[in-house]
Amino acid sequence: MSLLLRARRPLWRARGADRRRFVPLTVIVGLIEGWFVGTMLSLTVALLLIGAPIVAAVLVVMTAWLIMPHWLIETLAIPRGWHRVAWHLAGFDPRSDGATWPALVAARAAARAGAPTAAATWITGRLPERLDGAGIVVHALLAHGAGDRVDARRLLQSLAALPSPGVDAERVASEWLALDAAERGAWRELVDGIATWPATPLRYLLEAVALDRLGLPRAPGAARRWLRWLVAPARLATWRYLRTAAPPPSPATDDAAVVEAPAPPASDARIAAASALVAATAAPGPERAAAAVAAWSVVLDDPAWRPAQLARAAALGLDPLLADRTVTAARDGVTARLVELIVLSHAPLPTGDVGLAAAVRTGARRRILDGLEVAFDRLHGRVAGTGGALAMIDEWREFLAIRDAYEAAVAPGGVELERVAFPHADIALGAWTVALWNRRGQHLASHAITTWLFARAREVGDVAAVELHGRNRALTIPDA
Amino acid sequence: MSDDDPFAVLGVAVTATTREIEREAQKLLGMLALGVGDVGTYLSAAGPRPRTPEAVRAAAAQLRDPRQRLLAELMAGAAPPPPAPPAPVAAPGWPDALRRAGWGPR
Numbered sequence: 259m260s261l262l263l264r265a266r267r268p269l270w271r272a273r274g275a276d277r278r279r280f281v282p283l284t285v286i287v288g289l290i291e292g293w294f295v296g297t298m299l300s301l302t303v304a305l306l307l308i309g310a311p312i313v314a315a316v317l318v319v320m321t322a323w324l325i326m327p328h329w330l331i332e333t334l335a336i337p338r339g340w341h342r343v344a345w346h347l348a349g350f351d352p353r354s355d356g357a358t359w360p361a362l363v364a365a366r367a368a369a370r371a372g373a374p375t376a377a378a379t380w381i382t383g384r385l386p387e388r389l390d391g392a393g394i395v396v397h398a399l400l401a402h403g404a405g406d407r408v409d410a411r412r413l414l415q416s417l418a419a420l421p422s423p424g425v426d427a428e429r430v431a432s433e434w435l436a437l438d439a440a441e442r443g444a445w446r447e448l449v450d451g452i453a454t455w456p457a458t459p460l461r462y463l464l465e466a467v468a469l470d471r472l473g474l475p476r477a478p479g480a481a482r483r484w485l486r487w488l489v490a491p492a493r494l495a496t497w498r499y500l501r502t503a504a505p506p507p508s509p510a511t512d513d514a515a516v517v518e519a520p521a522p523p524a525s526d527a528r529i530a531a532a533s534a535l536v537a538a539t540a541a542p543g544p545e546r547a548a549a550a551v552a553a554w555s556v557v558l559d560d561p562a563w564r565p566a567q568l569a570r571a572a573a574l575g576l577d578p579l580l581a582d583r584t585v586t587a588a589r590d591g592v593t594a595r596l597v598e599l600i601v602l603s604h605a606p607l608p609t610g611d612v613g614l615a616a617a618v619r620t621g622a623r624r625r626i627l628d629g630l631e632v633a634f635d636r637l638h639g640r641v642a643g644t645g646g647a648l649a650m651i652d653e654w655r656e657f658l659a660i661r662d663a664y665e666a667a668v669a670p671g672g673v674e675l676e677r678v679a680f681p682h683a684d685i686a687l688g689a690w691t692v693a694l695w696n697r698r699g700q701h702l703a704s705h706a707i708t709t710w711l712f713a714r715a716r717e718v719g720d721v722a723a724v725e726l727h728g729r730n731r732a733l734t735i736p737d738a
Numbered sequence: 739m740s741d742d743d744p745f746a747v748l749g750v751a752v753t754a755t756t757r758e759i760e761r762e763a764q765k766l767l768g769m770l771a772l773g774v775g776d777v778g779t780y781l782s783a784a785g786p787r788p789r790t791p792e793a794v795r796a797a798a799a800q801l802r803d804p805r806q807r808l809l810a811e812l813m814a815g816a817a818p819p820p821p822a823p824p825a826p827v828a829a830p831g832w833p834d835a836l837r838r839a840g841w842g843p844r
Contacts, residue, residue, distance in 0.1 A: 336840055372843045402842045425780050443831030460839060464832075495838045532816035536783040540819040567808065574804035582804045651744050 262290050262325065263352070270353065271425060273624060274432075274456035277465075281482075284459070284489040286677060295321060327351040331363050333489075339371025341381060358392035359426050361385060365396040366430075369403025378404075387736050389650040389703050391423025395430050397651045402434075409655070411438055416658050419706045426458050436461035445471045458492040468713050524663050531557045544605035551608050551618055558589055559613040589614075597621035600670070607671045623675055626667045630679050633660055634686035641690045647698070654703055660687070661710060677718045684723050687711055691730065701735045744797035745814045746782050747789060752814045756802065763798035767791055783816040 264289050273283035298321040305314035327350040335344035344367040348360035361381060368377035378400045384392045398413035414431040417423045423431075433453035438445040448461075448468035455461065463486040469477035478486070487496060534553035538546035557563060564585060567618040571581030593614065598608065600622045607622055608615035637660065640646065648656065664683055687707055694704035708730045715723035745752055748762050769777045770791050780789045800806045836842045 316741070332840070337844075339844075366841065370840070370844055402836075407842075434836070434841055437832075437835045437841060440832040441835035482739075492839045496832075526815075527817045528812065529817070532813050533819075535784070537819035538817040540784065570811070571808055573802065574807060576804045576808075580805065584808050587805075588809050591809065592812070721812050734757070 263294060266290060274425070274429060274458065277452070277462065279455045280457050280462050281485045281489060291325070295325065295521050311518065317526055323350060324352060326536070328353050336363065336367045336370055339367050339369070339377075341365070341367040341377045343367070345381075345384075354426065356424065356426060358390075358424055359395050361392055361401075362426055362430050363379075364401040365403075368398045371403070373400045373403030386738055387650075387699070389654060389700055390738070391417055391420050391431075391702075393651065394420070394423075394654065395427045398431070399434070406635070407438070411435070413651075413655070414653070419710065420702055421705050421709070425456075429458055432461050433458040436464045440464045440467070449474070459486075460492065460496075462486050463490040463496060470633070492632035527553070527556045527560075535592075535599075538599050538603075539595075542599060544603050546602045547596070547599040547605040550599060551615060554592055554596060555608075555610075555614045558592065558667040593617050593621060597625060599627050604666055604670055607675065619671075623671060623678070626675065627679055627682075630664060630667055631682055633663060634682045638686040638689060641686070641693050650698070650700055650703065653700070657690075657707055671681065673718060676714070677720075678713055680718045680720060680723070683714065684711060684720070688723075688726070705731065705733075705735055742797075743782060743814050743816070744800045744810050746780055747793050747797035748801070750782060759775050759798060759801050763794055766794045770794070781816050785818065 269283050269287050273280045273287075300318050302314045302321075305311070305317065327347045331344050331347050331351060335341070341364040345360040345364040348354060349365045351359060353359075361384060364377075364381050368374070368381060371377065378669070381396060385396060394413050394417060398410040401407075401413065402410035407578045414435055417428060417431045435451060435455065436448060436458070437460065439445070439451070445468035448465055449472060451461075452465055457465075463483075466483045466486050470483070487493060490496060491727075492692075508715055531550070531553040534546070534550040538550040567585040567588070568578075568581050571584055572578070577585060580698045596614075596618045599605070600618060607619045610616055610619075637656070647653070660683075664679065667680050688711060691704045691707045691711070694700040694707070708727050712724065712727035712731050715727055745754070747753075748759060748766065750759055750762050754762070766777055766789070769775055772787070778789055779786045781787075800810060832838075837844070
């Protein structure tokens with residue numbers, strides 16, 4: 259009997275890793291627990307009948323000890339926001355996979371109560387010094403409780419960057435991210451997460467809903483969706499998803515509301531270019547920014563444009579020197595506006611070796627690199643000791659912000675731009691990983707940053723950096 | 739840039755002479771002072787905008803300066819931006835999912 263009960267833990271873990279066996283494994287665990295409770299109750303009744311009430315009471319307590327903690331956490335401690343009760347009950351919860359479970363359920367309970375400062379301090383004060391997956395999840399749940407859902411989402415998503423974030427931490431993050439995506443109607447995000455996140459009962463159901471909503475061929479049929487619903491919690495709230503989704507409504511088009519813009523005369527390239535700039539400024543986006551660059555290239559790269567402008571300047575009474583400067587300033591002004599648009603909209607950098615496209619590309623590259631350099635210099639100064647160390651969760655937040663800014667900035671310029679940007683990232687973040695590992699003992703975060711640097715170094719083909727970060731990445735992470 | 743298109747503020751063509759520009763500016767200032775007609779607004783590339791005496795004077799001054807006029811001519815006459823395409827309609831989500839499933843603040 260004891261062996262069977264112990265078998266539940268690997269079964270729980272196995273169902274998270276293999277979605278095809280999720281329902282069968284859940285049923286097996288349910289049968290084990292049902293059989294155990296049934297046997298215990300039968301024995302208790304038998305013991306009572308033969309006049310051994312003390313032994314019967316011991317059996318009842320043993321049964322309750324195996325079944326009750328999890329139920330009490332889910333139905334009492336978390337809904338009521340009792341973080342201390344949740345913490346202590348979690349120590350007896352057989353579903354826990356390690357020492358991190360109390361902090362995770364306590365953070366859930368505290369978040370339910372709005373993450374009051376006292377509760378947050380109580381929980382975070384019990385976290386290990388070294389930031390790990392559970393620590394990140396705890397901070398994310400507390401951020402959600404305090405109302406910062408964007409921070410919570412970003413922290414939980416960052417778990418995927420950590421080496422071995424922990425089974426419990428991954429499970430909690432997986433369920434939270436699934437619910438968050440479902441709430442935003444981000445069904446594609448849910449489907450994409452199948453490859454990254456372990457299955458939990460609710461995520462497994464929501465994945466079926468997402469596949470169905472997106473009309474993907476691998477969407478499970480009605481019977482399978484029923485099964486997923488049966489093994490998921492919150493059945494009352496999720497019953498509506500048992501039905502097949504109606505196809506998403508086609509975009510509403512209110513003919514009266516759509517005003518057709520008068521097209522500029524096709525013959526006047528200058529008006530077309532001015533109109534493209536207005537359109538791109540009114541609603542910045544990669545396509546409109548690229549269209550504006552293309553339209554202005556037609557005007558400004560025309561060999562006749564400059565002589566015509568000089569002639570016009572002379573007609574307006576400007577002397578030749580001033581006319582020349584004015585025409586140059588006009589061109590520079592347009593270029594600066596286009597650079598601004600390209601950088602703002604993260605549009606791909608224009609191609610072409612000469613003319614306006616080349617000038618815009620050069621200007622945009624300079625802007626992007628300047629922005630990154632400022633961020634890296636600030637980080638480098640702080641790490642070198644001039645700015646002071648942050649709390650470890652804030653160090654992690656800074657890494658996520660820098661990583662996202664870097665990836666967004668270099669994406670428009672491709673590998674060519676990243677080859678110029680990477681050395682700056684390498685210097686600042688490389689020193690950071692060393693400081694985190696050696697000075698602060700933050701091996702997991704340091705390893706995650708090193709792994710990211712290694713991937714970027716490979717992308718740009720920086721052999722020395724690949725070798726260095728590859729070596730550091732291979733270091734054994736000491737036990738906590 | 740085009741919001742302040744001085745040609746649109748004054749309602750003159752890009753090819754207007756300095757004399758035509760001055761005459762139109764004086765006429766608009768007079769009409770604005772008397773509140774005559776519908777001169778209180780003009781159509782810019784960003785849609786209808788209020789035409790004030792200050793805007794009329796600033797536009798006239800801008801077109802009086804040959805350098806500024808040359809720059810204004812480059813940007814003049816832009817068409818209003820096309821309406822944004824309708825956003826793709828996402829399949830509706832599960833409202834309040836996290837809270838209903840027992841996560842986050844009550």
